[in-house]
Amino acid sequence: MRGRDVPALVSGREPYDPQAWFGRRAPLVLEIGSGMGETTAALAAAAPEVDHLAVEVYEPGLAQLLMRAAEAGLTNLQLLRGDAVELLCACVPPDSLDGIRIFFPDPWPKRRHHKRRLVQPAFVALAASRLRPGAPLHMATDWADYADQMRAVCDAEPLLRNTADTPDGWTPRPGWRPMTKFEQRARSEGRDVRDLIYVRV
Ligand SMILES: C[S@@+](CC[C@H](N)C(=O)[O-])C[C@H]1O[C@@H](n2cnc3c(N)ncnc32)[C@H](O)[C@@H]1O
Numbered sequence: 169m170r171g172r173d174v175p176a177l178v179s180g181r182e183p184y185d186p187q188a189w190f191g192r193r194a195p196l197v198l199e200i201g202s203g204m205g206e207t208t209a210a211l212a213a214a215a216p217e218v219d220h221l222a223v224e225v226y227e228p229g230l231a232q233l234l235m236r237a238a239e240a241g242l243t244n245l246q247l248l249r250g251d252a253v254e255l256l257c258a259c260v261p262p263d264s265l266d267g268i269r270i271f272f273p274d275p276w277p278k279r280r281h282h283k284r285r286l287v288q289p290a291f292v293a294l295a296a297s298r299l300r301p302g303a304p305l306h307m308a309t310d311w312a313d314y315a316d317q318m319r320a321v322c323d324a325e326p327l328l329r330n331t332a333d334t335p336d337g338w339t340p341r342p343g344w345r346p347m348t349k350f351e352q353r354a355r356s357e358g359r360d361v362r363d364l365i366y367v368r369v
Pocket residue numbers: 200201202203204205207223224225226229250251252253270271272273274275286348350
């Protein structure tokens with residue numbers, strides 16, 4: 169396994185071809201912003217029947233994930249270096265992904281920086297269009313106002329439906345999502361962690 173460059177895929181210098189990369193046809197899940205890869209590697213190891221793509225701009229994080237994947241002998245994980253929006257726009261066909269995960273995206277807490285947040289209407293419309301009908305868009309954040317923003321944006325997206333079966337509309341934390349040091353710290357500092365799972369209609 170090695171990392172691939174999103175710009176090479178976008179320009180067509182290298183084909184976007186997950187079936188060739190993994191050497192099989194299997195359900196394909198994209199994680200956006202895998203960070204240091206703790207969650208990514210654990211989830212790939214827990215689901216060998218699913219192929220995992222991790223797209224990340226932060227190269228030291230990708231290097232860490234590469235090491236974790238090699239240590240665990242993962243063959244169902246491929247790393248993509250670059251911008252997830254470019255990848256989704258230019259490479260990923262509509263109705264093709266079996267899931268998208270966005271765990272703890274950069275919160276950009278200052279109000280004047282909110283426009284830099286990933287989860288915005290245009291991005292959510294793009295991401296939803298790349299999911300197969302019935303496939304989940306799973307987000308988690310420890311920033312309350314970003315959680316509210318995610319929910320407002322996804323509720324307004326006609327291609328998505330909230331799966332939460334709870335009075336308050338939040339998804340209970342799934343036990344299969346690994347508890348990272350990052351999340352433990354957020355909890356110990358008193359920040360609630362919100363999960364949201366929408367599906368493509
Ligand atoms: C706060 S970190 C969370 C990392 C990891 N998901 C976790 O739960 O620990 C957010 C990550 O998203 C990455 N990121 C932000 N925008 C991105 C984009 N457009 N495409 C790919 N990665 C992105 C950042 O580089 C960063 O590593």
